Every structure is written in structure tokens, then in C-alpha cells.
Amino acid sequence: MSRDxxxxxxxxxxxxxxxxxxxxxxxxxxxxxxxxxxxRIVLGLTAVLSLGLVVSDVLGxxxxxxxxxxxxxxxxxxxxxxxxxxxxxxxxxxxxxRIATFAYVVASSALLAPPRGLKxxxxxxxxxxxxxxxxxxxxxxxxxxxxxxxxxTDF
Amino acid sequence: xFELLGAGIVNILQLKYLVPLFAGTLIGVVGxxxxxxxxxxxxxxxxxxxxxxEPLQGLSAMIGVYVGGETGGLVTxxxxxxxxxxxxxxxxxxxxPMAKKxxxxxxxxxxxxxxxxxxxxxxxxxxxxxxxxxxxxLQFGPWEFFAxxxxxxxxxxxxxxxxxxxxxxxxxxxxxxxxxxxxxxMGQKRLTLGIPMLEGGIDFLPVLIGVxxxxxxxxxxxxxxxxGKAVEAVDRGVxxxxxxxxxxxxxLSRPVLLLWSTxxxxxxxVLPAIGGSAANMLAYDQAKKFSRHPEKFGTGAPEGIIxxxxxxxxxxxxxxxxxxxxxxxxxxxxxxxxxxxxxxGIQSGPLFIVQNATLAYGMFAxxxxxxxxxxxxxxxxxxxxxxxxxxxxxALFPVVLVLCTIGAYALSNTMSNVYILLVFGxxxxxxxxxxxxxxxxxxxxxxxxxxxINLIRAIMTDADPWxxxxxxxxxxxxxxxxxxxxxxxxQHRRQMAKVVAEVDADF
Numbered sequence: 001m002s003r004d005x006x007x008x009x010x011x012x013x014x015x016x017x018x019x020x021x022x023x024x025x026x027x028x029x030x031x032x033x034x035x036x037x038x039x040r041i042v043l044g045l046t047a048v049l050s051l052g053l054v055v056s057d058v059l060g061x062x063x064x065x066x067x068x069x070x071x072x073x074x075x076x077x078x079x080x081x082x083x084x085x086x087x088x089x090x091x092x093x094x095x096x097x098r099i100a101t102f103a104y105v106v107a108s109s110a111l112l113a114p115p116r117g118l119k120x121x122x123x124x125x126x127x128x129x130x131x132x133x134x135x136x137x138x139x140x141x142x143x144x145x146x147x148x149x150x151x152x153t154d155f
Numbered sequence: 156x157f158e159l160l161g162a163g164i165v166n167i168l169q170l171k172y173l174v175p176l177f178a179g180t181l182i183g184v185v186g187x188x189x190x191x192x193x194x195x196x197x198x199x200x201x202x203x204x205x206x207x208x209e210p211l212q213g214l215s216a217m218i219g220v221y222v223g224g225e226t227g228g229l230v231t232x233x234x235x236x237x238x239x240x241x242x243x244x245x246x247x248x249x250x251x252p253m254a255k256k257x258x259x260x261x262x263x264x265x266x267x268x269x270x271x272x273x274x275x276x277x278x279x280x281x282x283x284x285x286x287x288x289x290x291x292x293l294q295f296g297p298w299e300f301f302a303x304x305x306x307x308x309x310x311x312x313x314x315x316x317x318x319x320x321x322x323x324x325x326x327x328x329x330x331x332x333x334x335x336x337x338x339x340x341m342g343q344k345r346l347t348l349g350i351p352m353l354e355g356g357i358d359f360l361p362v363l364i365g366v367x368x369x370x371x372x373x374x375x376x377x378x379x380x381x382x383g384k385a386v387e388a389v390d391r392g393v394x395x396x397x398x399x400x401x402x403x404x405x406x407l408s409r410p411v412l413l414l415w416s417t418x419x420x421x422x423x424x425v426l427p428a429i430g431g432s433a434a435n436m437l438a439y440d441q442a443k444k445f446s447r448h449p450e451k452f453g454t455g456a457p458e459g460i461i462x463x464x465x466x467x468x469x470x471x472x473x474x475x476x477x478x479x480x481x482x483x484x485x486x487x488x489x490x491x492x493x494x495x496x497x498x499x500g501i502q503s504g505p506l507f508i509v510q511n512a513t514l515a516y517g518m519f520a521x522x523x524x525x526x527x528x529x530x531x532x533x534x535x536x537x538x539x540x541x542x543x544x545x546x547x548x549x550a551l552f553p554v555v556l557v558l559c560t561i562g563a564y565a566l567s568n569t570m571s572n573v574y575i576l577l578v579f580g581x582x583x584x585x586x587x588x589x590x591x592x593x594x595x596x597x598x599x600x601x602x603x604x605x606x607x608i609n610l611i612r613a614i615m616t617d618a619d620p621w622x623x624x625x626x627x628x629x630x631x632x633x634x635x636x637x638x639x640x641x642x643x644x645x646q647h648r649r650q651m652a653k654v655v656a657e658v659d660a661d662f
Contacts, residue, residue: 004321007589011324018331018346025345033614035338035345038607042334046327053320060651073377081376082369082581085556089577092560093570105553112379113549131554135561143207145565 008053015046084108096150101132163516167524172215176521179216180528183223188231188239188543191375194224195367195487203562210499215521217492222525225468229266230540241432242467245439249459256455260397265457266464273465274526276417277472282519288480292505297612298623302632304602307483309636312595319643325591329599339604340611352571359600360494361563361575368559369580370587372552420466424473424485438466
């Protein structure tokens with residue numbers, strides 16, 4: 001099986017689990033159809049379609065064109081970037097928007113292109129400061145859009 | 156209609172609307188010119204800025220981004236050979252060779268003027284058809300709306316470049332997002348999976364922002380760190396001056412090409428979630444097929460540039476028709492606009508133009524005025540635009556993700572939407588890696604609730620399920636859905652047969 005087949009199996013499993021959960025939903029006497037009616041249609045349809053994907057993957061193996069040599073991709077950098085963003089999301093309520101954003105932009109920018117020398121680091125720090133300060137200024141002061149305030153820092 | 160449009164233009168020329176429209180157009184031109192940054196990404200970045208504005212101010216800024224982005228992409232296509240966005244790919248085929256032959260100004264301005272003409276012809280269609288189409292849609296009952304949304308979803312799933320099965324699964328996955336949390340008819344809790352933040356359901360905007368922003372940014376991040384490909388650009392100090400009368404005549408002396416390419420752009424725009432990337436390729440292909448000298452395409456033929464650029468700008472008008480008349484987003488950009496409307500408490504759909512005539516005609520006016528602004532911006536800043544590609548992505552991406560976070564957080568001032576953004580960022584990236592198209596997924600997320608509401612309304616009005624087929628409009632739309640899927644299967648099989656033949660022939 002190729003990645004299509006595995007993806008189909010994952011979707012099939014998820015839709016069957018959710019389908020099973022809809023069987024516990026209570027029917028409301030006020031309406032002719034309960035809250036599980038539509039989810040069952042959607043999940044049933046998804047299960048059938050994902051099964052179709054698995055079957056077509058298994059049957060279509062011979063017909064699949066030869067794969068081209070792939071470009072080398074930096075998945076480690078992607079995983080770390082997701083991790084840094086997840087840390088940013090976790091830090092926002094505690095540290096507040098300004099501190100968390102400064103730290104995130106500096107960390108993420110340094111991760112994607114490590115700064116060279118003092119000038120490089122100064123540029124990265126300025127970018128972090130400018131992003132945190134300007135976005136706070138524009139959104140909170142001029143557009144009246146509230147941004148997270150830190151529980152620990154009150155900033 | 157023309158009185159309302161005139162009033163709309165006067166309205167939009169007031170400073171309080173003109174400033175956001177200009178800012179949006181400028182950001183759109185810059186975003187469109189940046190390779191690796193799509194218009195969807197640019198509009199997602201602009202979205203949080205619109206929260207504190209009036210609806211027309213916010214929507215003007217977004218329309219500016221859309222129009223500016225479509226035109227901005229051609230600058231780097233013509234002068235650097237790098238399409239700024241997918242809908243400018245076909246422009247590169249002839250724009251860059253023409254520039255390399257020593258006519259960069261001609262290549263550039265042919266594209267810009269063709270964009271303007273295509274866009275303005277699209278404006279005629281937009282203004283003339285939105286009202287009548289909305290009036291037709293007003294006759295629809297829940298059966299027809301259900302069938303219309305099913306048709307939109309099946310067409311998107313069938314027309315995407317990936318396999319039909321993956322398109323359909325992606326659409327179904329999008330609909331699954333809408334069944335988590337609560338039942339939109341009775342507000343009863345369902346499938347919360349024990350997660351409290353799911354109890355109110357999932358807003359579609361953080362899903363859309365997460366899926367598109369992360370899918371694109373992480374796809375760029377995975378290529379970072381390697382040796383970069385050298386860009387074979389034209390000399391950046393080259394003269395871009397050109398006789399505009401000659402260039403305009405060069406376009407207008409090919410009226411059939413201009414009209415046909417514009418028509419293709421409009422039709423692709425009206426069809427949900429296909430977008431300018433398909434429009435410019437299709438228009439280019441048609442221009443080549445109908446040309447007396449198809450062999451000249453790819454070597455700097457003006458027809459190639461005109462076809463590609465007029466179609467991708469007309470595509471914007473087509474997408475706006477679909478969202479304003481039916482409430483169905485024509486593409487990801489209009490899906491974000493739909494979100495902006497929802498934030499301001501405005502219901503899109505057939506009643507939109509009747510209940511919000513000032514806003515609707517203001518949007519038409521913004522679309523028309525944006526073209527004049529694009530022209531002005533490019534007159535002044537076209538040379539400066541070449542410097543845009545030098546912006547380091549390592550600086551750009553974190554800033555874009557911060558703005559996405561603000562956009563998600565500001566929807567309800569809670570962190571739950573930020574967590575949803577992160578989760579769907581992972582989902583979006585995984586979908587791209589597994590080859591699932593994003594457009595049907597997003598349309599499923601947007602239309603899922605509406606499909607359910609209309610299905611339940613129809614059943615509550617009359618429990619006879621045959622009504623979906625026996626009511627003429629509903630029945631026709633459902634038959635078209637099946638036909639659309641059948642056509643996709645047929646096309647897919649034909650392509651596979653071709654591939655098998657090629658593989659068998661290759662010993």
C-alpha cells in the first residue's frame with residue numbers, strides 16, 4: 001500500500017469511531033430527526049469514500065506511474081518550527097502577547113536562518129521587538145482589538 | 156442599479172474607505188509579487204486588521220488585496236521568471252522570454268493593461284449578474300439550497316487536480332469538522348470527544364487560517380537550509396519605459412482573445428474553489444489552440460501574456476459573484492471574506508444584496524476603483540517591486556504566523572481558537588504531504604453547517620425525501636452533482652489509460 005492507502009485507512013478508522021459515538025446521542029422529541037442523523041450520513045459517506053480510496057490504491061498499484069526522484073526536504077526544521085509555534089501558543093496566556101511574541105519571533109527567525117555575528121543577532125532582536133510592539137500598538141491602540149495579557153506578568 | 160453603483164463609487168472615494176482600499180491594494184501587489192506568498196496568505200494576514208473597521212472599510216481592504224495580488228504576481232513573472240503566485244504561472248511562459256529578448260517594459264505593461272481590461276470587463280459581469288442571480292436564489296427553499304451546496308462540494312472535489320477519491324474524502328473531512336461540538340439546529344451537544352472547547356463547535360476561520368497558512372509556510376520551510384536555485388533574472392537596472400498607447404492598442408486589437416480569456420476567467424471564478432491558477436492555464440491553453448502561430452507561444456508571444464493576465468483578474472469578479480449571490484465562496488480568498496462578513500454580523504447569501512445594498516454596491520465600487528489604484532501603484536513602484544523578492548523568508552514567516560495568531564485569537568478573545576489554529580495547521584500540512592487537496596476540505600468546513608441546516612429544515616417541512624429529486628431546481632442540481640462526479644471519473648480513467656499506455660511503451 002502507498003501513502004494513499006494508509007491515509008484512507010486512518011480516515012476510515014476515525015470515521016468508524018466517530019460513527020460509533022453517534023449511536024449514544026439522545027434523540028430530541030421536538031424534532032423528527034435527532035442530532036446524530038446528519039453526522040451518521042457524513043461519517044457513513046466518509047467511511048465509504050475512504051474505503052474506496054484504500055481499494056483504489058490496492059487495485060491501482062500496477063498502473064501507478066514511476067515516481068520521480070524527490071528533492072531532499074528538511075522535515076526536522078518543520079517539526080521544530082511546529083514545536084516552537086506550539087510553545088508560543090502555550091506561553092501566550094502566561095507571558096502575555098508582547099513578551100511571548102518577542103520571544104517567538106526571535107526564536108523562529110533564528111531557527112530558520114541562524115544569525116551571523118553581532119549584526120545578525122541585532123537584526124533578529126529588532127525584528128522581534130518591532131513585531132511585538134507594532135502589532136500591539138496597531139491592534140490594541142488603534143483597532144481596539146484586545147490581545148492576550150499575561151497571567152504571570154500582567155503585561 | 157447604475158445609480159446605486161454611482162453612489163457606491165462616490166462613497167468609496169471618501170478618505171475613510173479609500174485609505175483601507177489603497178492599503179489593501181498595496182499590500183496585495185506586494186504579497187502577489189512575493190514568490191511563495193499567495194493571495195490567500197496575504198488576505199489572511201490582512202484579516203485581523205479589519206476587525207476594528209467598519210464592514211465596508213474591511214471588505215474594501217480585502218478586495219484591494221485580491222485585485223492587487225492578482226496583478227502584482229505578474230511583475231516577478233515577467234522580470235524574474237518566478238511567478239509571484241500560482242495564477243501568474245502562465246504569464247511566465249511568454250512574459251519572461253519577452254523580457255529576456257530586451258522588451259521587459261512591453262512584457263510588463265502588456266500584462267498590467269491586460270489585467271486591468273480583464274478586471275474591468277469582469278466588473279461589468281459582476282455588477283450586471285449578481286442582483287439577478289441573487290433574485291433567482293431567493294426563490295430557493297431548503298431543498299434547493301441543500302442541492303446547491305452539494306453541487307458546489309461535488310464540483311470542487313471533482314475538479315481539483317488530485318484524484319477524485321482524495322477530493323471527495325477531503326470534502327467529507329471538512330464536513331466532519333462541522334459535526335463536532337454542537338447540533339446547529341437545536342444547539343444540542345454532540346461528539347465533543349470530552350474536550351470542553353469543542354462544546355460550542357469549531358469556527359471556520361481559525362480552521363481556514365491554520366490549514367492554508369501552515370500548509371504553505373511549512374511547505375516552504377521544508378525546502379529551507381538547502382542550496383538555493385540561482386535566479387536567472389533580467390538586469391534590474393533595465394529600462395521599463397514603454398509607449399502605453401501602443402501597448403493598449405496591442406491588447407485591444409485582439410478583442411476576441413481578450414473577451415474569450417476574460418470569459419474563461421469569469422466562468423472559473425464562478426465555479427467554487429477552483430481559482431485563478433486554473434483560469435490562467437486554461438486561458439493560455441485556449442489562446443495557443445486558437446492562435447495562427449501556436450509555435451510562437453513560449454518564446455515571448457503577446458497573446459500568451461494577454462490571455463493569462465486578463466483571465467486571472469476576471470476570475471476575481473467571478474468569485475465575488477458566487478459569494479455575493481449565493482453565499483458560496485468562489486475560492487479561499489472569498490472564503491476569508493465570508494468570515495469577515497460573519498464577524499461583522501452580516502449574513503451572506505441571496506438576501507445580502509437586498510438587505511445590504513449600500514455595502515454590496517460599495518464592494519462593486521471598491522473592485523472597480525482598486526484597478527485604478529493598482530495602475531497608479533505600479534506606475535510609481537514597478538522598479539521597486541523587483542526588490543521585494545529580496546525580503547528574507549526567515550523574517551517574513553514568523554511575522555505572518557503572529558498575525559494569523561492575532562486573527563484567530565481576536566475572533567472571540569479566547570485561546571481556544573489559537574489552539575484550533577495550531578491543530579488545523581498540523582492537519583493542513585499533513586493533508587498536503589498526503590496529497591489531499593485543501594479546497595474541498597475548506598468548502599466542506601464552510602458549507603457543512605448549511606447543508607445540515609437545510610437538510611433538517613426540508614425534512615421538518617415535509618418528511619418526503621423524494622422532494623429533493625422531484626422539485627425541478629433541486630432535482631436538476633442533484634443530477635448535475637452526479638454528472639459532475641461521473642465526468643470526473645471518466646476524465647480520471649482516460650488520464651490513467653494514457654499513463655498506462657506510456658508506462659507500457661517505455662521499455
